[in-house]
Amino acid sequence: MGPLAVLKGEHALFRRVLDSMDLCASRIERGGNQRDLPRFVLLLRAFVDGWHGPKEEKALFDVMVRHGFSATTGPLPLMAAEHMEAHRMLEMLATLIAEGRMEEPSKVRMVLQALRSVEYLLRYHMDMEEAVVYPAAEAELPPEAIRMIEERLKAGERGGRVDITGGAIRRLAHELQILYPIPTLPALAASA
Numbered sequence: 001m002g003p004l005a006v007l008k009g010e011h012a013l014f015r016r017v018l019d020s021m022d023l024c025a026s027r028i029e030r031g032g033n034q035r036d037l038p039r040f041v042l043l044l045r046a047f048v049d050g051w052h053g054p055k056e057e058k059a060l061f062d063v064m065v066r067h068g069f070s071a072t073t074g075p076l077p078l079m080a081a082e083h084m085e086a087h088r089m090l091e092m093l094a095t096l097i098a099e100g101r102m103e104e105p106s107k108v109r110m111v112l113q114a115l116r117s118v119e120y121l122l123r124y125h126m127d128m129e130e131a132v133v134y135p136a137a138e139a140e141l142p143p144e145a146i147r148m149i150e151e152r153l154k155a156g157e158r159g160g161r162v163d164i165t166g167g168a169i170r171r172l173a174h175e176l177q178i179l180y181p182i183p184t185l186p187a188l189a190a191s192a
Contacts, residue, residue, distance in 0.1 A: 003150040004134045007060065010052045011126045017043060017173045018119050020180035025112050027180075036179060037111070038097050043172050044118065045090045051169050053083045056129070059152035064137055067145045075132045082125045089118045 021040045065071045
């Protein structure tokens with residue numbers, strides 16, 4: 001599996017987590033328990049700041065810039081800015097939750113609205129990477145650059161703001177997906 005397929009696979013995992021988080025938020029809106037909300041925020045922060053985001057920045061984006069992609073215009077600086085915006089929003093969410101007072105309806109509404117804003121940004125961001133950045137890398141980077149990205153990913157080049165392993169992220173994601181399962185639609189039967 002090539003390095004861009006690895007990154008896409010991480011996006012797929014993260015989309016499932018966002019689906020489960022959306023289910024959790026919907027339950028909270030209907031008066032459900034909020035106990036897992038901090039775990040979702042921890043997982044989002046770990047993914048963005050400690051695992052996937054640093055891989056993109058230190059492996060993919062850096063190699064793309066070294067091979068002629070612009071660091072000041074176009075998709076790469078936009079993607080990096082979105083990483084920073086997601087970081088800022090998640091820091092704010094973590095602070096709001098840590099302050100407590102989650103029994104106040106106005107506080108719950110504010111936290112859930114912020115959570116949905118982060119979710120929207122992250123979904124949009126992943127869609128843009130898969131529609132623009134990854135195809136550009138596949139089409140324009142020479143084979144040695146792709147190998148360099150792969151080596152950096154294998155070396156676990158991180159340097160993120162949150163120290164967490166991919167295994168820990170996968171375990172927490174799995175736990176939350178079990179608690180908040182997203183039903184799959186049955187395949188539609190082909191009409192005769």
